[in-house]
Amino acid sequence: MFIGHYSAALAIKSVDNKLSLGGLFIAVQLVDIIFFPLAYLGIEKFNIVPNFTESTHFELEFMPYTHGLVGSVGWALIVYFLYRLFASKTQNINKLAGLMGLAVVSHWFLDLLMHTPDLPLLGDDSLKLGFGLWNNATLTFMIEAVLILAALWLYLRSTKSNSRTGRFAMLSFVMLLILINIVNVFGPPPGSKIEVIFSAMVAYFVFAGVAFWLDKKRI
Numbered sequence: 088m089f090i091g092h093y094s095a096a097l098a099i100k101s102v103d104n105k106l107s108l109g110g111l112f113i114a115v116q117l118v119d120i121i122f123f124p125l126a127y128l129g130i131e132k133f134n135i136v137p138n139f140t141e142s143t144h145f146e147l148e149f150m151p152y153t154h155g156l157v158g159s160v161g162w163a164l165i166v167y168f169l170y171r172l173f174a175s176k177t178q179n180i181n182k183l184a185g186l187m188g189l190a191v192v193s194h195w196f197l198d199l200l201m202h203t204p205d206l207p208l209l210g211d212d213s214l215k216l217g218f219g220l221w222n223n224a225t226l227t228f229m230i231e232a233v234l235i236l237a238a239l240w241l242y243l244r245s246t247k248s249n250s251r252t253g254r255f256a257m258l259s260f261v262m263l264l265i266l267i268n269i270v271n272v273f274g275p276p277p278g279s280k281i282e283v284i285f286s287a288m289v290a291y292f293v294f295a296g297v298a299f300w301l302d303k304k305r306i
Contacts, residue, residue, distance in 0.1 A: 242257070
């Protein structure tokens with residue numbers, strides 16, 4: 088799953104408007120943001136296998152530290168405590184920190200829908216899960232599109248525009264993400280692991296930056 092993770096960010100933002108949408112965009116992709124540097128260092132591993140499934144060219148070989156359920160919960164707890172430590176103190180600090188942690192762990196459960204059985208519960212030798220919807224490219228694309236559009240509706244319903252840009256820009260951004268996902272799901276395999284790592288890391292931070300900026304256009 089790629090843009091479908093951002094549906095969790097938009098939905099959680101609709102629960103409490105004090106959260107930064109940009110921060111939530113980082114949180115929902117945090118385990119991937121950590122995974123790719125670890126893969127570059129050879130600590131976790133993936134392989135480029137053209138048409139490994141209908142909608143992905145990646146064999147995710149070893150990733151218990153980021154994509155294991157216990158590992159994901161661990162990163163969520165770290166985010167929870169860091170948010171409590173460094174965020175501006177409010178009456179709802181526990182709730183806000185909890186929502187940020189929820190954003191992190193949502194990644195595992197959304198991946199569970201799409202991945203082949205490669206998501207470990209604990210270590211790499213533990214039970215691995217995955218419902219395998221990646222084996223159907225059209226269904227993969229449609230599920231991600233429906234998720235992010237439904238979450239966008241929640242976000243727009245819970246906020247209001249404070250500028251002309253705020254009226255339509257977030258909708259335009261989400262439609263752009265859906266178009267980008269066409270290439271992600273139906274496109275050719277990448278040329279190298281470095282290309283994958285670099286493009287993914289750039290995308291995560293650019294998308295988070297855009298979300299942070301557009302969120303300022305709504306209250």
